[in-house]
Amino acid sequence: MTAVESDKMTTNTSTLPHSRPALPRIVTDAMPVVVMAVGGLAAFWLFPNDLGLLTRILAAALFVMSLDMVLGYCGIATLGHAAMFGTGAYAAGIVAVNWVSDPLALLAVGGVAGGLIALATGALILHARGLTLLMLTIAVAQIVQEVANKARDWTGGSDGLSGIDPAPVLGLFRFDLYGRTSYLFALAVLIVGFLVARRIVRSPCGLACRGVREEPLRIAALGGSPRRYLVSMYAVAGVFAGIAGALTAITSGIVGLDSVGFSWSAEAMIMLVLGGTGRLYGAVIGTVAFMAIHHILASTDPFHWMLFIGLFLMGIVLFLPGGIASLSARVLPLVKGGR
Amino acid sequence: METVFGIAVDGVAYGMILFIISVGLSVTLGLMRVVNLAHGAFAMAAGYVASYAAQTMGLPYGLALVAAVLLTVVATLPLEKLLYRRIYGSANELRQVLLTIGLTFVIVAGINYLFGPTLKRIPLPEMLTGTLDLGPKSIPTHRAFVIGMGAATILALWWLLERTSFGIRLRAAVDDPAMAAALGIRTERLYMATFALGTGLAAMGGVLGAELLPLEPYYAIRYIVLFLAVVAVGGAGSIFGSAAAALTLGVVDTAGKYLIPNFGEFFFYAALILILFRWPHGFFQGRAA
Numbered sequence: 001m002t003a004v005e006s007d008k009m010t011t012n013t014s015t016l017p018h019s020r021p022a023l024p025r026i027v028t029d030a031m032p033v034v035v036m037a038v039g040g041l042a043a044f045w046l047f048p049n050d051l052g053l054l055t056r057i058l059a060a061a062l063f064v065m066s067l068d069m070v071l072g073y074c075g076i077a078t079l080g081h082a083a084m085f086g087t088g089a090y091a092a093g094i095v096a097v098n099w100v101s102d103p104l105a106l107l108a109v110g111g112v113a114g115g116l117i118a119l120a121t122g123a124l125i126l127h128a129r130g131l132t133l134l135m136l137t138i139a140v141a142q143i144v145q146e147v148a149n150k151a152r153d154w155t156g157g158s159d160g161l162s163g164i165d166p167a168p169v170l171g172l173f174r175f176d177l178y179g180r181t182s183y184l185f186a187l188a189v190l191i192v193g194f195l196v197a198r199r200i201v202r203s204p205c206g207l208a209c210r211g212v213r214e215e216p217l218r219i220a221a222l223g224g225s226p227r228r229y230l231v232s233m234y235a236v237a238g239v240f241a242g243i244a245g246a247l248t249a250i251t252s253g254i255v256g257l258d259s260v261g262f263s264w265s266a267e268a269m270i271m272l273v274l275g276g277t278g279r280l281y282g283a284v285i286g287t288v289a290f291m292a293i294h295h296i297l298a299s300t301d302p303f304h305w306m307l308f309i310g311l312f313l314m315g316i317v318l319f320l321p322g323g324i325a326s327l328s329a330r331v332l333p334l335v336k337g338g339r
Numbered sequence: 340m341e342t343v344f345g346i347a348v349d350g351v352a353y354g355m356i357l358f359i360i361s362v363g364l365s366v367t368l369g370l371m372r373v374v375n376l377a378h379g380a381f382a383m384a385a386g387y388v389a390s391y392a393a394q395t396m397g398l399p400y401g402l403a404l405v406a407a408v409l410l411t412v413v414a415t416l417p418l419e420k421l422l423y424r425r426i427y428g429s430a431n432e433l434r435q436v437l438l439t440i441g442l443t444f445v446i447v448a449g450i451n452y453l454f455g456p457t458l459k460r461i462p463l464p465e466m467l468t469g470t471l472d473l474g475p476k477s478i479p480t481h482r483a484f485v486i487g488m489g490a491a492t493i494l495a496l497w498w499l500l501e502r503t504s505f506g507i508r509l510r511a512a513v514d515d516p517a518m519a520a521a522l523g524i525r526t527e528r529l530y531m532a533t534f535a536l537g538t539g540l541a542a543m544g545g546v547l548g549a550e551l552l553p554l555e556p557y558y559a560i561r562y563i564v565l566f567l568a569v570v571a572v573g574g575a576g577s578i579f580g581s582a583a584a585a586l587t588l589g590v591v592d593t594a595g596k597y598l599i600p601n602f603g604e605f606f607f608y609a610a611l612i613l614i615l616f617r618w619p620h621g622f623f624q625g626r627a628a
Contacts, residue, residue, distance in 0.1 A: 077432055125612075128619050130432065131374060135571040136615055138564055139608040146605040262564065266440065273437050303448045303456075303556070310444030317438040318425065 032281040033191060040187040044180075051179040052252075057291045058186035059248040062193050064271045064283040066240030071269070072277035073201050074233050075213030076126070079265050080137030081241060083121065083144040086260030088114035088242025093161045093255040094154055101167040103185065107246045114242015115235050117144070122234035126227055138262060145260040160256040164249055175251075182251035189247055190284075193240060197280055200236060209233045270309070274316060276323025285324050344476060346594050352482040354589025355489025356551050360544030361569035362496065362581040363537035369576020370513050370533050371427045376439040379566055380446040380559035381538050382545030385411040387450055387554060389546040390459040400464045404546050411542035412535050418442070419534040427530070443559050451556040459554040461546060485547055489582075492540070496578050509533060513576055568607075572614050574621025583622050587614070 043054055063085050070076045091113030092106040100106070125136040148155045155161050168174040168181075175181045200206050208229045211219045216226040249255045258264060267290070275286020290309075297305040316323065322330075364378045389407035392398045398406065422442065426435045467484050470477045500506035512519040512526050520526045545552075552562055565588075573584030588607065595606030614622075 071433075077436070128615065131368070131567065131571050131575065132615055132619055132621075134374075135568055136612060139568075139611045139615075142604060142608045143612070146602065146608070150602070263560075270437065270440070273433065277433075303451045306444040307448035310441040310446075310448065313437050313441030313444070314422070317434045317441065318422075321434065 032284075033195065036191055036194065036281075036284060037187075040191075044183060044187075048178070051183045053291070053295055055179055055183045055186045055251045056248070057288055058183070058190045059244050059251065060268070060271070060291060061284045061287040062190050062247065063241055063244035064268050064275075064287045065194065065197055065280055066237040066244060067268050067272050068277055068280055068283045069197060069201060069237040069240065070234055071272060072279070072282075073206060073213065074209045074230050076230060076234065077130075077134050078137040079134055079262065079269065080139070080141030081237075081268055082260050082262070082264040083137075083141040084114040084118050084238040084241035085245040085248075085264070086141075086144060086148065086255075087117045088245030089249040089255045089259045090148060090155055090161065090245075091242070092246035093164050093249040096164040096166060096249070097161070101165060103166045103169050103250050106166060106250055107189065107243050110246020110249070111239040111243040114245060115239035118238020118241070119231065119235040122231045122238070126230045126234060138265075141260060141262065141265055145257060148260055149257055155255070158257055160254050161249075162254045164253045164255075166250045179251070186247055186251055189243070193243065194280060194284070197240060201280065205229065205232060270313060273323055274312070276325030279325050282323055282325035289324060342597060346590065346597050348478045348482050348486075349597075350590030350593035351586060352485045352489075352589075353551055353593055354586035355486050356544055356548035357565065357569050357589050358489055358544075358582050358585035359492050359547065360541050361566045361573070361585055362492070362578060363540030363544075364566055365570045365573060365575055365577065365581045366533060366540075367537040368570060370509065371423070371530055373423060373427055374432060374435045374439070374567075375423075375537075376436060376563055376567075377442040377446065377559070378439075378537070378541050379561075379563035380443045381411055381415055382541040382548075382562075383554065383556075383558040384414075384446060384450060384545070385542030386461065386545040386549050386558070387454050387459060390461045390549070390554060391454070393461050394459075400461070400467070403461065404543070407546050408539050408542040412539045415538045416531065416535060419531055423534065424527075424530070443563070447556050447559050450559075454556075456556055459549075461549045461554075463550070481550060485551075488543075488547055492543075493578065493582050500578065505532070568611050570621075572611065572618070572621055574618075574623040577621065577623035580621050580623030584614075 040058070044051070047054060063081075066084070067078070067081045070078055070081065088110030092110040095109045096106050121140045125133065125140065128136055149157050151157075166175055169185055173181045173185070175185075201209075208219065208224055211224075212226040212229050219226050219229070245255075245259060248259065271286040271290040272283050273286070274290055275284065276282030293308070294305060297308055320326065320330075360378070360382050364375060367373055367375055367378075385407040388410050389403040392403040392406050393400060422438060426438055463481060467481045469480050471480045471483045500509060508519070508524045508529055511522070512524060512529050516526055545554075552558065569581060569585045569588060572588065573580035573582070588610065591610045592604070592607045595602065595604075599606070
């Protein structure tokens with residue numbers, strides 16, 4: 001069935017928003033990567049004193065991207081995605097404190113842990129839809145948080161897990177005090193993660209997931225199992241979220257209970273929708289916008305920040321349903337028309 | 340035995356508050372298919388208004404309650420017209436979640452600006468502060484009052500939905516909005532009235548439950564998961580489902596906190612997962628949300 005199905009899906013992709021027929025595909029494909037690399041390096045030179053914040057933003061972008069794989073491509077509304085992020089972060093943190101300290105191995109540990117928890121919980125809860133599913137994802141994340149809180153000996157409970165001291169990357173680049181290595185390491189992981197994620201969502205399985213989002217009945221009629229597709233994509237996204245968690249643990253050196261918290265899941269969703277779903281690079285745009293504004297506004301008064309983000313969200317929903325990333329698609333025709 | 344009795348009284352009172360607030364959410368979700376995350380914010384706003392009316396203006400408790408409910412309903416009706424009407428229907432789930440989260444943030448910021456970040460109380464009248472003797476046992480009057488109000492709400496809603504022409508039209512619109520509109524039912528007005536009903540219930544629950552769910556600016560975010568859980572377990576649009584769900588979850592949560600206080604909310608969420616496994620559409624087969 002995959003041949004027939006992916007064929008059908010491929011023909012459909014031409015109508016999807018991310019493809020712009022005006023430019024050759026190789027250019028549109030390379031553009032996000034180039035922009036990310038150039039922008040990332042430019043930020044490295046421009047804000048040498050804010051590298052800690054910038055590193056957090058990069059790790060969060062990877063996390064939001066993994067949420068996009070679930071929400072944007074599969075249509076699974078989840079408010080418990082932090083469960084995977086936190087599991088990855090704690091797994092990497094615990095392994096780093098007790099056994100190995102090679103950063104790449106820690107990323108792998110985080111990815112495996114995130115993927116496993118996503119696979120286990122996804123298989124359990126993805127039969128549900130709508131509000132029921134939303135509640136189940138919240139409940140799973142809350143239980144993971146409660147377990148992390150109770151297992152004090154391993155996770156440090158509410159004090160957080162500290163003492164993560166990663167070895168140099170590839171044995172060459174030591175993590176320095178100014179966070180330069182952390183930042184560049186995170187940037188590299190994000191770009192590689194973006195390329196791999198894009199390959200995955202364009203694979204037959206990724207296209208089938210999009211099919212499930214649009215019309216689960218039809219996928220079932222074609223002989224596919226909607227639930228199996230959703231669970232596998234949920235697990236893959238869990239791997240990415242786990243890697244993002246491990247990346248945060250490695251670069252910041254601590255893991256707290258808030259990395260599994262409800263508000264972290266909700267914030268990720270807000271970032272994703274600000275940037276625009278179903279594009280992957282929208283996740284990066286949304287994360288950068290959200291966290292940068294948060295950094296500026298919340299330093300004065302958290303309630304100013306809430307007022308601003310609340311109004312901003314309502315504005316996006318009412319006037320720009322596709323998110324910031326859809327701006328170009330909306331503005332370009334206007335520019336062309338004016339010429 | 341004392342503990343069991345205490346858990347039962349507190350659990351049922353807590354459940355009744357959850358019911359009063361959540362049933363409004365359930366009705367709007369059942370009819371308009373809108374996941375209104377700002378519902379908790381409406382309850383919180385009403386609590387603050389009542390607190391202001393009672394503490395600063397010195398109104399009696401009953402009057403403060405009525406004033407808070409009326410003011411909240413009047414203040415939120417324009418929101419229905421301006422915001423909610425654009426996102427009705429189940430196709431817009433994500434937009435609903437985001438718009439109402441945004442609205443919640445704005446309300447939280449506004450409440451903090453107007454009333455400050457400290458905990459607010461609504462002083463109870465003397466009538467409600469003592470204890471009530473029931474044969475060998477006695478229970479706090481406030482708990483008894485809350486339980487009574489909850490029971491009265493269940494009965495009043497049942498009467499409203501089953502015995503009045505408003506209820507008939509509302510049920511018709513829930514079952515098939517297009518057909519109801521074709522038959523001459525003015526669904527827009529019906530939506531507005533239902534929204535007002537839902538908000539009014541949230542407001543009432545927010546004021547009555549101020550002792551159990553303390554009023555502070557993060558109330559709106561902290562408890563909305565609780566209210567959504569009740570709706571998911573009860574089944575959207577079902578009154579008795581909401582009541583059963585609210586009482587079950589209220590008693591489970593209270594029992595967990597009394598018996599094994601170290602485990603926080605663990606039991607609540609574990610119960611939630613188990614129940615949603617057995618009844619994925621809620622106790623009373625609510626309409627798909």
